[in-house]
Amino acid sequence: MTNPIPIIGKAKGFKKEGYDWLSNMYECDVELGGVIYPSAENAFQSLKTDDPQIKQQFSQMTPYNAKQFGGRTGGLRLPDDWDTTRLDHMLTVLRAKFAQNPELADKLLATGGAELVEGNFWNDTFWGYSIQKGEGENWLGCLLERVRRELRLKALLEPITAPKLIKSVASNMKLMAESAPWE
Numbered sequence: 132m133t134n135p136i137p138i139i140g141k142a143k144g145f146k147k148e149g150y151d152w153l154s155n156m157y158e159c160d161v162e163l164g165g166v167i168y169p170s171a172e173n174a175f176q177s178l179k180t181d182d183p184q185i186k187q188q189f190s191q192m193t194p195y196n197a198k199q200f201g202g203r204t205g206g207l208r209l210p211d212d213w214d215t216t217r218l219d220h221m222l223t224v225l226r227a228k229f230a231q232n233p234e235l236a237d238k239l240l241a242t243g244g245a246e247l248v249e250g251n252f253w254n255d256t257f258w259g260y261s262i263q264k265g266e267g268e269n270w271l272g273c274l275l276e277r278v279r280r281e282l283r284l285k286a287l288l289e290p291i292t293a294p295k296l297i298k299s300v301a302s303n304m305k306l307m308a309e310s311a312p313w314e
């Protein structure tokens with residue numbers, strides 16, 4: 132049987148599929164440790180340093196420049212434990228992004244049970260799914276889904292936001308209906 136769960140991003144990537152706000156490059160304020168960054172990407176890259184001045188610099192760049200500056204060829208020395216801590220850092224950043232931008236949290240909830248896949252053409256098989264290679268661990272998508280579950284749980288525990296939850300369930304059903312393979 133064909134998988135009836137909708138998949139967002141796997142075929143063409145978040146941006147081309149109309150979900151640019153799921154990308155870390157999407158411009159929205161994210162405050163972390165008292166510094167306001169212009170995107171989740173800037174906030175994430177800033178976690179590669181403890182130097183407050185460099186963190187400030189990260190807050191003044193475009194998301195793509197932050198990615199480059201924080202990248203393996205950008206000149207910044209990565210923390211020794213980066214490979215084992217980066218998933219937790221990304222989770223911290225994504226929690227901050229959606230907690231501080233409620234309209235994005237609503238949109239995330241409205242993706243219902245859809246699988247979120249950071250399909251990409253830059254061969255990133257760790258954070259995303261390389262469309263060219265046809266493989267990828269898709270950790271960014273997994274963490275986005277985790278934050279979505281956390282938001283849903285939070286809504287469930289707060290009766291006052293019940294209408295929000297109903298809205299999210301309704302759009303989930305709409306998504307499912309739109310991509311139902313049996314129709």
Ligand SMILES: Nc1c(N[C@@H]2O[C@H](COP(=O)(O)O)[C@@H](O)[C@H]2O)[nH]c(=O)[nH]c1=O
Nearest residue numbers: 154155156172175198202203253258271
């Ligand atoms: N390279 C890239 C994106 N990849 C992003 O780069 C980040 C990880 O970088 P690193 O710290 O080097 O592992 C992570 O946020 C991932 O989503 N995204 C985009 O829209 N466009 C790009 O060109």
